[in-house]
Amino acid sequence: MGERRRTFDVDKETGEYIEYIEWREGDTLRSKEQREWFFDRMERYADKTDFVWLKFAYNKDFYAPISPENLTRLIYFTTFCNDECYVMTDKDIKSMLGINPNQVKSFRDAFFGRAIIKDEERLYLKEDLFGKGKIGEPDRDYIRLFTGVTRQLYKSCETTSEHAYLSYFFRMIPFVNRQTNILCRSQQEQDREHIAYMTTTEFFTLIGKTHSARIKAQLQTYRIDGELMIGFFNKLDILTPKGKYAIINPILYYGGDRTKQNYADIRKLFTDEKEAYLSSQT
Numbered sequence: 001m002g003e004r005r006r007t008f009d010v011d012k013e014t015g016e017y018i019e020y021i022e023w024r025e026g027d028t029l030r031s032k033e034q035r036e037w038f039f040d041r042m043e044r045y046a047d048k049t050d051f052v053w054l055k056f057a058y059n060k061d062f063y064a065p066i067s068p069e070n071l072t073r074l075i076y077f078t079t080f081c082n083d084e085c086y087v088m089t090d091k092d093i094k095s096m097l098g099i100n101p102n103q104v105k106s107f108r109d110a111f112f113g114r115a116i117i118k119d120e121e122r123l124y125l126k127e128d129l130f131g132k133g134k135i136g137e138p139d140r141d142y143i144r145l146f147t148g149v150t151r152q153l154y155k156s157c158e159t160t161s162e163h164a165y166l167s168y169f170f171r172m173i174p175f176v177n178r179q180t181n182i183l184c185r186s187q188q189e190q191d192r193e194h195i196a197y198m199t200t201t202e203f204f205t206l207i208g209k210t211h212s213a214r215i216k217a218q219l220q221t222y223r224i225d226g227e228l229m230i231g232f233f234n235k236l237d238i239l240t241p242k243g244k245y246a247i248i249n250p251i252l253y254y255g256g257d258r259t260k261q262n263y264a265d266i267r268k269l270f271t272d273e274k275e276a277y278l279s280s281q282t
Helices: 031-046 068-078 090-097 103-110 147-155 159-170 200-206 212-219 259-266 276-279
Strands: 004-010 016-022 024-026 049-058 084-091 115-121 122-124 141-147 229-232 243-250
Touching: 068 084, 068 090, 068 147, 068 212, 084 090, 090 103, 090 122, 122 212, 141 147, 147 159, 159 212, 200 212, 200 243, 259 276
Parallel strands: none
Antiparallel strands: 004 016, 016 024, 049 141, 084 122, 115 122, 229 243
């Protein structure tokens, strides 16, 4: 058991005076009400630049054995981890993920021992799959998952059945170019002339989905601060082969250097600079 200390805080909206107990490995709150207050506070003050590392292998659909709903719930779950990969206690799963007891059981069966380590009642992410802070493994394939946007997306679902649709954003992670977030077969390619583009039809066929039109239509309904999370383009520029291509908005996840021009160019495609940028590329 970790070193204990008493901590006090004030809810900025209600003025409520809160006392909770902070353990060295993470936060264990005294009561159900205090736990709910703490996690709500984490959500409301999540910074869009805060992120969690996802570690994976490019061109490998390692999410395939997981149900779409549980994949989305795992991704949301990861956004609450700290630098030691501690996330929450086991009893927080139901309230934090907003799911029923049967769904909680399904979540536990899918991930305990595989992606989540349980130490007594405390839940940690496996460090070979996730991380926070310095990556420590520059030779691994990894990407930043931005916590604030991920949480907003999850909370925007009116029903838990929508979690299945959100999963397709995350199923695309191993198939997006590291520098451009374009769906493709050459994720590490830095030269736009040599990217092996993948159409959305090819992607959905790859993951075994034949009715892709309905999925694409649903994905285009998700917005954060007015910005779409995915853009579908018939032609990105004069170098792009014929077909429909997808780019994920890098405010959701991005693996490249955010100080480079590639990142700035992608962001334009999701703002009012889109038309001017596309015209300049043809």
